[in-house]
Amino acid sequence: MRPPDNLQNLTRKIFKVTGKIQSSHPELYFLLNETPLFMSINQEDITVQDLKQYLSSIRMQLVTFEKEKIKK
Template structure:
């Protein structure tokens, strides 16, 4: 699989994960704008590695947010 295909697949996965977060965790979705990225949207040489790292960071943020919600419910 060539790099263009990999980047396309990763971009689709990022979009899917972002939409999932937006629907299931709107509070977290609002915070994503405040999340510092390691690359800029203006950067021309975004690599598949950069996209993989960003996708992983989205997944980690979602899991952490879910744990926080579960912990809050347990405390009530």
């Protein structure tokens, strides 16, 4: 059974992906600073949806980076 997408589980998944990027692709890890978690100034809390979007974004960057690296 898949764990629910709550803040704790999503944060764990984000750390797992960023850890993989950091250890396997440090050059991509450096670029993650250019992938901010966009939030409104008026927004008080990070939502589950915000974390889902960020996780999706860094996963796509990793997949794209790995595909490009294979091509070279």
